[in-house]
Amino acid sequence: MNTDARRERFAPGRERRLTYVVRRMPLHAETERLKIEALRARHAPLLFPVIADPRLYTYVPERPPKTVAALVQRYAELNRGAPVGSSETWLNWVVRLRSEPVWIGTLQATVFPTRIAYIGYVVSAMYWSRGFATEGCNWLVRHLFDQVGASEIRASVDTRNEASWRLLDRLGFVRKGEHPLELHGRPAVDYHYSLSRRRAP
Numbered sequence: 759m760n761t762d763a764r765r766e767r768f769a770p771g772r773e774r775r776l777t778y779v780v781r782r783m784p785l786h787a788e789t790e791r792l793k794i795e796a797l798r799a800r801h802a803p804l805l806f807p808v809i810a811d812p813r814l815y816t817y818v819p820e821r822p823p824k825t826v827a828a829l830v831q832r833y834a835e836l837n838r839g840a841p842v843g844s845s846e847t848w849l850n851w852v853v854r855l856r857s858e859p860v861w862i863g864t865l866q867a868t869v870f871p872t873r874i875a876y877i878g879y880v881v882s883a884m885y886w887s888r889g890f891a892t893e894g895c896n897w898l899v900r901h902l903f904d905q906v907g908a909s910e911i912r913a914s915v916d917t918r919n920e921a922s923w924r925l926l927d928r929l930g931f932v933r934k935g936e937h938p939l940e941l942h943g944r945p946a947v948d949y950h951y952s953l954s955r956r957r958a959p
């Protein structure tokens with residue numbers, strides 16, 4: 759989960775209602791070229807070749823899973839949801855092509871009772887630069903605003919991760935500032951981005 763998301767603090771009383779709303783949501787969605795499904799542990803073997811690719815981790819703090827079993831465990835944890843008392847709601851999806859049964863990535867959001875959502879997204883390196891992240895994240899943004907009831911969506915991006923910040927620019931996010939941090943033991947800088955519901959396209 760997004761580290762910035764973990765820094766959020768909430769009004770705990772609103773958590774139950776949000777969780778209730780999210781649990782009633784459909785588990786499948788489609789865009790022009792993509793099928794989007796709620797993530798389950800059974801997706802791990804299908805996604806492993808994508809998610810184990812070290813190229814995905816150049817600008818993010820996570821590390822690739824070493825085995826399918828490790829990814830099964832990770833997805834099972836995500837599927838169980840945020841720890842009791844954390845006030846977070848974890849939403850995770852897997853993305854595949856509509857034209858053929860090829861799994862190409864994941865989408866995620868961590869939502870707080872403040873209705874602020876933090877997003878993350880991954881597309882298989884084999885499918886970069888074909889607009890799939892733009893298409894998937896367009897769905898994600900609409901879903902978070904229209905179905906989940908988010909009031910603001912935030913994302914943090916390494917300043918060197920040009921594809922990611924271009925994606926956020928394209929989606930209408932506003933760059934709010936730069937923040938130094940450490941990535942894989944070296945100094946780095948993140949852009950912080952925000953999209954409020956009233957500014958969303």
Ligand SMILES: CC(C)(COP(=O)(O)OP(=O)(O)OC[C@H]1O[C@@H](n2cnc3c(N)ncnc32)[C@H](O)[C@@H]1OP(=O)(O)O)[C@@H](O)C(=O)NCCC(=O)NCCS
Nearest residue numbers: 814880881886887888889890891892920921922924925928
């Ligand atoms: C970031 C990521 C999801 C983008 O996926 P993608 O499917 O290639 O993105 P899209 O094809 O929709 O392109 C999005 C924008 O990035 C640009 N772009 C794509 N690849 C690029 C590259 N290698 N260098 C610079 N810009 C690039 C596109 O032109 C587009 O910008 P535009 O709308 O102004 O033309 C993908 O690179 C990825 O999974 N990276 C590893 C995980 C990661 O870093 N996730 C984000 C963490 S914040």
